[in-house]
Amino acid sequence: xxxxxxxxxxxxxxxxxxxxxxxxxxxxxxxxxxxxxxxxxxxxxxxxxxxxxxxxxxxxxxxxxxxxxxxxxxxxxxxxxxxxxxxxxxxxxxxxxxxxxxxxxxxxxxxxxxxxxxxxxxxxxxxxx
Numbered sequence: 001x002x003x004x005x006x007x008x009x010x011x012x013x014x015x016x017x018x019x020x021x022x023x024x025x026x027x028x029x030x031x032x033x034x035x036x037x038x039x040x041x042x043x044x045x046x047x048x049x050x051x052x053x054x055x056x057x058x059x060x061x062x063x064x065x066x067x068x069x070x071x072x073x074x075x076x077x078x079x080x081x082x083x084x085x086x087x088x089x090x091x092x093x094x095x096x097x098x099x100x101x102x103x104x105x106x107x108x109x110x111x112x113x114x115x116x117x118x119x120x121x122x123x124x125x126x127x128x129x
Contacts, residue, residue: 003053015047024070035070042077048124050082055090055114078119084108086118 004019006012018024018038024031052074083104089097089112108117 003051006051012049015045015050016041021070032069035073038070039073046121046123048121050078050119050121052078052117052119054108054116079106081122082119083122084117085120088116088118090114090116 007014007019016038018034018041021038024034024038083106085101085104087099087101087108087110089099089110091097091112092114104120108115
């Protein structure tokens, strides 16, 4: 999602030049090419951590999105390359719940409509040995 403040607060650099994702899903002629470029940048940079924002207003979507290539790619990438280490559930009318996993999980399991998932690369440990 488009949450550029995450980079500021975490003092980390983005794995891609697309720190705001709205243009990738807006009905505009370059959306599909921009999605492909973001995918390529993510695969090349191989980030240690990925924060996925599943909040309806974060990924602005037109009624009929031009392409779901980025979403389809991330589903595969997440299953193959990442482990779930944290989950932030944001209920519409209650306190936000934070869960951290001592042992990484493989899938996001939540009934919350809005949530953030914190993933760690499966290869991150190998990079730093």
